[in-house]
Amino acid sequence: xxxxxxxxxxxxxRRPHMQEYDLAEAGGNTMLLDALIALKKIDDSLSFRRSCRxxxxxxxxxxxxxxxxLACITPLSELKEPVVLRPLPxxxxxRDLIVDLTxxxxxxxxxxxxLINLDPEPEIERLQSPEQRARLDGLYECILCACCSTACxxxxxxxxxxxxxxxxxxxxxxLADSRDQATGERLNDLNDPYRLFRxxxxxxxxxxxxxxxxxxxxxxxxxxxxxxxxx
Amino acid sequence: MTPTRLTGSVQHGFGxxxxxRLTAMYLAVFAIWLATAVILDPPAGFSAWKAWFAxxxxxxxxxxxxxxxxxxxxxxxxxxxxxxxxPLWLRILMHLLTAVFLTALALxxxxxxxxxxxR
Numbered sequence: 001x002x003x004x005x006x007x008x009x010x011x012x013x014r015r016p017h018m019q020e021y022d023l024a025e026a027g028g029n030t031m032l033l034d035a036l037i038a039l040k041k042i043d044d045s046l047s048f049r050r051s052c053r054x055x056x057x058x059x060x061x062x063x064x065x066x067x068x069x070l071a072c073i074t075p076l077s078e079l080k081e082p083v084v085l086r087p088l089p090x091x092x093x094x095r096d097l098i099v100d101l102t103x104x105x106x107x108x109x110x111x112x113x114x115l116i117n118l119d120p121e122p123e124i125e126r127l128q129s130p131e132q133r134a135r136l137d138g139l140y141e142c143i144l145c146a147c148c149s150t151a152c153x154x155x156x157x158x159x160x161x162x163x164x165x166x167x168x169x170x171x172x173x174x175l176a177d178s179r180d181q182a183t184g185e186r187l188n189d190l191n192d193p194y195r196l197f198r199x200x201x202x203x204x205x206x207x208x209x210x211x212x213x214x215x216x217x218x219x220x221x222x223x224x225x226x227x228x229x230x231x
Numbered sequence: 232m233t234p235t236r237l238t239g240s241v242q243h244g245f246g247x248x249x250x251x252r253l254t255a256m257y258l259a260v261f262a263i264w265l266a267t268a269v270i271l272d273p274p275a276g277f278s279a280w281k282a283w284f285a286x287x288x289x290x291x292x293x294x295x296x297x298x299x300x301x302x303x304x305x306x307x308x309x310x311x312x313x314x315x316x317x318p319l320w321l322r323i324l325m326h327l328l329t330a331v332f333l334t335a336l337a338l339x340x341x342x343x344x345x346x347x348x349x350r
Contacts, residue, residue: 193244226245
């Protein structure tokens with residue numbers, strides 16, 4: 001099976017290049033990550049992140065044949081040859097398929113992705129009804145792989161000021177949480193021409209999310225909350 | 232690229248987003264009404280057209296459409312500048328040029344609606 005992989009080592013290369021690889025067909029239900037690990041046995045300078053190898057950690061997000069996804073849950077049988085692998089678009093490349101996610105995490109952190117509740121801590125858990133808990137479905141499952149944000153043109157143009165779909169999904173997750181008491185502050189913080197309103201509902205985020213989540217709808221919910229506040 | 236320090240929220244932007252949608256809705260309804268009116272009952276000649284346009288409710292509908300268009304254009308152009316223009320001076324310049332152009336259009340619209348139509 002033929003691969004064309006983005007190679008760049010900032011310490012030795014003047015510019016990135018694509019390197020061709022050939023790998024014997026593995027057949028069966030082999031995933032792309034297995035092929036990458038096999039390639040690394042041939043060429044140990046090839047660099048990529050991976051950890052859980054089952055779509056839970058989000059480490060091996062990359063651009064696969066022009067589309068962001070997780071290598072560990074992408075079957076080789078579904079890919080057209082040559083399989084073109086590039087790092088996630090729009091972020092600084094550390095080496096080969098490894099990108100610098102600092103900006104992405106900064107945006108994530110800026111939405112205060114934790115429960116804000118100033119009541120005295122109860123002796124047991126803070127209880128939720130099954131309905132209240134169900135409102136977090138489709139939001140809490142995000143693994144922060146960055147596939148969505150790096151597929152978003154608005155995030156490409158303004159990664160330093162637009163939160164990006166991943167951070168906005170998390171903002172929506174804490175707005176939806178019945179135990180959180182900072183709804184007003186959170187909405188104030190999102191109401192900004194850049195932080196929220198660079199989203200033009202392009203919906204690349206929803207298209208690529210490997211966990212099947214819908215950041216676009218979550219952003220719609222945030223806008224609805226802002227609307228309810230003034231009307 | 233060194234990560235930029237985040238500057239927080241200016242706490243506005245929702246109003247513009249809402250206005251863009253409201254003006255778009257009005258313009259859509261207006262466009263359908265205008266097309267239907269002109270196709271079903273085309274004004275016969277210039278004087279008929281002028282009489283129709285001078286009629287109060289019609290002029291009001293046009294006035295609202297002109298205003299919607301100006302607001303919609305301003306928010307839309309601003310959105311494009313925020314997306315694609317990086318240097319601050321270029322952003323300010325383009326905002327300024329757009330503002331001058333839209334103000335000229337506003338004055339022209341007012342002249343048409345208040346002076347020409349009443350003549």
